[in-house]
Amino acid sequence: MGEPEPKSKPKPSSKSKPSSNLSHPIDTAYLELITQKRIDFFQQIKAQQIEERNRIGGKVIKIKLPDGAEKEGKQWITSPMDVAKGIAKSLASEALISQVNGTLWDMDRPLEEDCDLKFFKFEDDEGRDTFWHSSAHILGESLEREYGCKLCIGPCTTRGEGFYYDAFYGELGLNEEHFKLIESAALKAVA
Numbered sequence: 166m167g168e169p170e171p172k173s174k175p176k177p178s179s180k181s182k183p184s185s186n187l188s189h190p191i192d193t194a195y196l197e198l199i200t201q202k203r204i205d206f207f208q209q210i211k212a213q214q215i216e217e218r219n220r221i222g223g224k225v226i227k228i229k230l231p232d233g234a235e236k237e238g239k240q241w242i243t244s245p246m247d248v249a250k251g252i253a254k255s256l257a258s259e260a261l262i263s264q265v266n267g268t269l270w271d272m273d274r275p276l277e278e279d280c281d282l283k284f285f286k287f288e289d290d291e292g293r294d295t296f297w298h299s300s301a302h303i304l305g306e307s308l309e310r311e312y313g314c315k316l317c318i319g320p321c322t323t324r325g326e327g328f329y330y331d332a333f334y335g336e337l338g339l340n341e342e343h344f345k346l347i348e349s350a351a352l353k354a355v356a
Contacts, residue, residue, distance in 0.1 A: 191313030218242060218275055227279045238276055245282060246272040260284040261292040269295075297321035297328040305330045307350035312337060 222241030228248055229235050236248055245263035249256045249272070263270045264283040269291060276282075285292035301319040308314050312334055319330030339347075 191311075193313075196309060196313065222275070226276060228276065229279075229281045231281075231283050241275045241277060244273050244275050245270060245284065248282060249284060256284060259286045261287060262295040264291070294321050301328040301330055303351050303354050304328065304347070305332070306354050307347050308332050310354075311346050311350045312339075312343075 218241040222239060224240040226238050226240045226243070227235055228238050228243075230252075236251065238248065245260070245265070246257060249260050249263075260272060262285050263272055264285065265276060265280045267281075285295070287293050287296055298321045301321055305316045305319050308330060309316060309332075312332075314332035314334045314337075317331040317333060319328070319332075321328040
């Protein structure tokens, strides 16, 4: 018989299981707990924000586009996505991030005042960086779900290079055979 495990090393929960025919244990109890905690926290903040925006919003604002055109919106209610949809469905489907008065702005974040508004697509550095930043989060979720790893650092890299996620896997070392499982989990997360 081997030596007992050190007390400082966390043990997988009784619900741990091997992932996709690999013998790496996943602490599913932890993943379900932390996932639900994240969702609950997000929904709580979102509800508070919606309530506050409905209370203070609605004043007409002017939105100036790069070509000089002006649109009207409602303060704290109209988002860049709403403006993009009003211009063209193709713009709404291709725009990844906007810029409001010189500041990068999420497409679903409501506008706060009269502003200059610009949209960025994947071919723009700002759009590509945003896409890769979101992709890093999807990769992180996939690694957590498939291998029960603990996430460390995972941003997009300098412009033009892509994204990554460093994570702690315990004894597991990932290799080519793991990539299909990671891709499958990422596609599930995106769907």
